[in-house]
Amino acid sequence: MEPMIFYFSGTGNSRWVAQQIAALTGDTVQDITALKAPPALAGEQRVGLVFPIYAWGAPEPVRAFAKALRPGGAFTFGVCTCGSEAGLAMKKLPLPLDSCYSLVMPNNYIIGSEPDDPDTIRRKLRTAREEIARLAGEVLAGQKVYRVTEGAKAGLKSGPVHWGFEHFARTTRPFQVTDACNGCGRCAQHCPAGTITLTEGKPIWGKQCYQCRRCINECPQQAIQYGDATRNRKRYTIDPWLKELED
Ligand SMILES: Cc1cc2nc3c(=O)[nH]c(=O)nc-3n(C[C@H](O)[C@H](O)[C@H](O)COP(=O)(O)O)c2cc1C
Ligand code: SF4
Ligand code: SF4
Structure with a gap:
């Protein structure tokens, strides 16, 4: 089996990062939400995991996947993408990692604030691309590296604050x-938690939600709101920015 990079992504940042690394290392990429369980790995050289940071921690499906993954003797590396800081998310993953990285990427948390402005988005993507080239070289060389922007008060943020997010902030009620x-029907088709159903042509949210923010950011009509906070906010997905980046 070829070396694999598994990823989870709400608005495309982590998917793009996984694809960029894979293009440099020759690995294949796999969206973990398309799998029922981690595949049995047999003799892989290396295994990577790429995902976004949610409240200074890893998203629930990523933690579940990491817990069930059996990497054997493979070199394991993890890359998280975040708007600014990752806290102790990498250290708290239930998977021993030989190398850990964080990449600062455009912020998709439009519940809390406006997305980044266009110049900031461009700058973050260009800087991330340079960092990806550097980390891909280190991964290929099997170098053990911990290059994570943890930020201040990381223990508090990745501990009680993340716990609060998991227990109180994952509601779908404000949608x-x-x-x-x-x-x-795009929101229902693309929800990684499979929680949205279309009833009489309108989306209805179930209870299970990862808070990935894909539905609200991707809706072509900008018809989804989360309480009042998002009413006059812009939306963010990586796709419109990629063409410009590649030119
Ligand atoms: C629910 C939620 C919580 C977030 N929490 C953080 C955070 O604690 N720190 C941070 O720097 N960025 C945070 N972000 C921003 C994302 O981690 C960042 O935009 C990421 O690159 C999105 O990746 P994706 O496009 O692959 O989903 C959060 C985003 C969401 C949706
Ligand atoms: S317009 Fe938006 S909210 Fe309505 S079905 Fe399409 S993606 Fe969902
Ligand atoms: S309901 Fe929206 S935010 Fe929640 S998991 Fe589905 S796409 Fe993501």
Whole structure:
């Protein structure tokens, strides 16, 4: 089996990072939400895991995947993407990692603030691309590296604050759909938790939500709101920015 990079991504940052690393290392990429369980690994040279930071921790499906993964003797590396800081997320993953990295990427947490402005998005993507080239070289060489921007008060943020996020902030109750919805069904088809169903042409949210923010950021009609906070906010996904980056 070829070396593999597993990833989870809400709005495309971590998917792009996984693909960029794979293009340099010759690994294959696999979206973990398309798998029922981690595949049995037999004699892989290396295994990578790429994912976004949620409240200074790893998303629930990533933690579950990491716990179930049996990497054998493979060189293991993890890369998290975050708007600014990762806390102790990498140290708390239930998977021993030989190397850990964080990459600062555009912020998709539009519940808390506006997405980054265009110049900041461009700058973050260009800087991340340089860092990806550096880390891919280190991964290929099997170098053990810990290059993570933890930020201040990381123990507090990745401990009690992350616990609070997991227990109180993962509700779908504030999701609302406006009259701008045309019933295209994209939100239901793309929700990685499979929690959105279309009823009479309008999305209905179930309880299970990773808070990945894909539905609200990807809706082509900008018809999804999360309480009042997102009403006049812009949306963010990486895709419109990639063409420009490649030119
Ligand atoms: C629920 C949620 C919580 C977040 N918490 C953090 C955080 O604690 N620190 C941070 O720097 N960025 C945080 N972010 C920003 C994302 O980690 C960042 O934008 C990431 O690159 C998104 O990756 P994706 O496009 O692969 O989903 C958060 C985003 C979401 C949706
Ligand atoms: S993606 Fe937007 S427009 Fe399409 S069904 Fe969902 S809410 Fe409606
Ligand atoms: S409901 Fe929206 S935020 Fe929650 S998991 Fe699905 S796409 Fe992500």
